[in-house]
Amino acid sequence: MSFSTDLKAGDRLFVISGSQKGKIGTLKKFFPAKERVLVEGVNLAIKHAKANPTANEPGGRVKKEKPLHISNVALVCPKCSEPTWVRHEIIPPAEEGGKKRKVRICKRCKARIDE
Numbered sequence: 123m124s125f126s127t128d129l130k131a132g133d134r135l136f137v138i139s140g141s142q143k144g145k146i147g148t149l150k151k152f153f154p155a156k157e158r159v160l161v162e163g164v165n166l167a168i169k170h171a172k173a174n175p176t177a178n179e180p181g182g183r184v185k186k187e188k189p190l191h192i193s194n195v196a197l198v199c200p201k202c203s204e205p206t207w208v209r210h211e212i213i214p215p216a217e218e219g220g221k222k223r224k225v226r227i228c229k230r231c232k233a234r235i236d237e
């Protein structure tokens with residue numbers, strides 16, 4: 123199975139396997155080289171942080187996301203709200219003012235994910 127390496131900050135991701143299975147969150151950070159994603163509110167670990175007055179952080183027990191492998195997540199389509207896989211479509215220059223553009227297409231509902 124191939125997984126999408128074409129993820130963008132702000133994408134909603136659904137966890138399809140592992141201990142966090144079934145959770146949905148927003149992509150905070152994507153590490154393409156490591157094939158890992160940081161998903162907001164998912165895979166939380168408690169960290170003991172020192173107080174940092176300059177950043178106005180009180181310290182103590184802080185919940186922090188740990189990265190997940192991208193094979194454990196699927197993109198949630200903003201159009202049909204279902205976890206899905208994407209294919210790509212190249213929009214020819216004529217349609218987009220001279221600039222060729224690659225957009226993601228939901229395999230489920232066939233809608234364009236990227237405007």
Ligand SMILES: [Zn+2]
Binds near residue numbers: 201231
């Ligand atoms: Zn869809």
